[in-house]
Amino acid sequence: MSRSLPALVLALVRLRTNTQTLAGSSSSGTSVTLHRLGYGAMQLAGPGVFGPPRDRDAAVAVLREAVALGVNHIDTSDFYGPHVTNQIIKEALHPYPNDLVIVTKVGARRGEDKSWIPDVSREGLIDSVHDNLRNLGLGRLDVVNLRVEE
Amino acid sequence: MMAPTEGSIEEPLSVLAELKEQGLIAHLGLSNISPAQLGEGQKITEIVCVQNAYNVAHRNDDAFIDDLARQGIAYVPFFPLGGFSPLQSSALNEAAASLQATPMQVALAWLLHRSSNILLIPGTSSVAHLRENLEAADLELPQDTFAELDAIAAKFEWKVIEQSPRDHRTRTAKNIAFATAFGTAGTAWIPNE
Numbered sequence: 001m002s003r004s005l006p007a008l009v010l011a012l013v014r015l016r017t018n019t020q021t022l023a024g025s026s027s028s029g030t031s032v033t034l035h036r037l038g039y040g041a042m043q044l045a046g047p048g049v050f051g052p053p054r055d056r057d058a059a060v061a062v063l064r065e066a067v068a069l070g071v072n073h074i075d076t077s078d079f080y081g082p083h084v085t086n087q088i089i090k091e092a093l094h095p096y097p098n099d100l101v102i103v104t105k106v107g108a109r110r111g112e113d114k115s116w117i118p119d120v121s122r123e124g125l126i127d128s129v130h131d132n133l134r135n136l137g138l139g140r141l142d143v144v145n146l147r148v149e150e
Numbered sequence: 151m152m153a154p155t156e157g158s159i160e161e162p163l164s165v166l167a168e169l170k171e172q173g174l175i176a177h178l179g180l181s182n183i184s185p186a187q188l189g190e191g192q193k194i195t196e197i198v199c200v201q202n203a204y205n206v207a208h209r210n211d212d213a214f215i216d217d218l219a220r221q222g223i224a225y226v227p228f229f230p231l232g233g234f235s236p237l238q239s240s241a242l243n244e245a246a247a248s249l250q251a252t253p254m255q256v257a258l259a260w261l262l263h264r265s266s267n268i269l270l271i272p273g274t275s276s277v278a279h280l281r282e283n284l285e286a287a288d289l290e291l292p293q294d295t296f297a298e299l300d301a302i303a304a305k306f307e308w309k310v311i312e313q314s315p316r317d318h319r320t321r322t323a324k325n326i327a328f329a330t331a332f333g334t335a336g337t338a339w340i341p342n343e
Contacts, residue, residue, distance in 0.1 A: 075226070140174055143199060145178075
């Protein structure tokens with residue numbers, strides 16, 4: 001599939017370049033070309049995007065297959081599960097390929113009743129970023145989307 | 151479908167911009183936002199991508215996508231099949247059948263054709279569906295099929311209301327869509343006309 005996946009050479013191409021200048025990344029790459037078909041990891045958690053999946057090995061297999069087929073853009077959040085989806089991504093793909101871009105999002109947390117609770121408080125956002133770093137096993141997150149609710 | 155709620159994003163985005171300065175984040179994007187909120191955000195930090203609800207049947211962001219393309223900012227739509235009316239689903243199903251493809255493949259292919267700054271993130275927990283989704287990249291959409299699909303948003307537009315005795319019609323469509331996506335809300339769809 002990698003032969004035919006169309007690629008986006010646009011905004012996100014700047015990712016690695018900027019990463020390098022921003023925080024003195026050791027990455028030798030100067031840019032990354034994102035394939036336009038990425039993978040959204042929300043469905044890897046259990047029912048209601050809560051708790052572990054019924055078949056964790058299958059979830060790991062899907063992620064590995066996606067990367068093997070040329071996907072280099074994975075969309076996730078630590079509030080999928082919560083935590084579970086990111087932990088599965090780490091198990092399946094860490095150490096991550098150089099050209100893999102993991103995009104996560106913050107701005108909500110989960111209630112014990114599986115509810116989605118918007119939370120853009122300073123403390124909530126800082127906690128979420130650290131949760132993502134820890135559960136993905138990263139020192140720096142490639143892209144963080146701020147999810148805006150009212 | 152979800153629609154952004156206007157309101158300042160300065161406070162939360164400034165927090166994330168600080169974390170970016172500290173080196174914990176390389177790049178920032180925004181999700182579920184309006185063009186005005188993007189403008190506000192860009193005064194605070196560079197925004198590399200926007201993630202909103204958008205698909206062939208829900209085209210609120212048409213002008214926004216074109217503007218983002220001009221700015222070189224990626225647009226990442228979610229809910230590729232979300233909020234279709236039955237008539238819109240029929241039109242999509244017919245197109246899919248004529249191309250020997252699945253409706254999801256056609257919905258994804260339409261998005262790829264729509265604008266070059268669109269990045270897709272279909273999800274699945276099955277390897278078979280993963281392969282099927284990725285094959286959308288190879289699907290050729292004939293011009294007339296693209297045009298037919300292009301017309302379904304305006305042609306069969308539906309309006310959503312919340313059927314909740316507690317707070318009837320007070321919740322926004324985006325809340326409903328968000329909850330519906332996870333199967334937690336009781337909602338009803340009624341035709342516009």
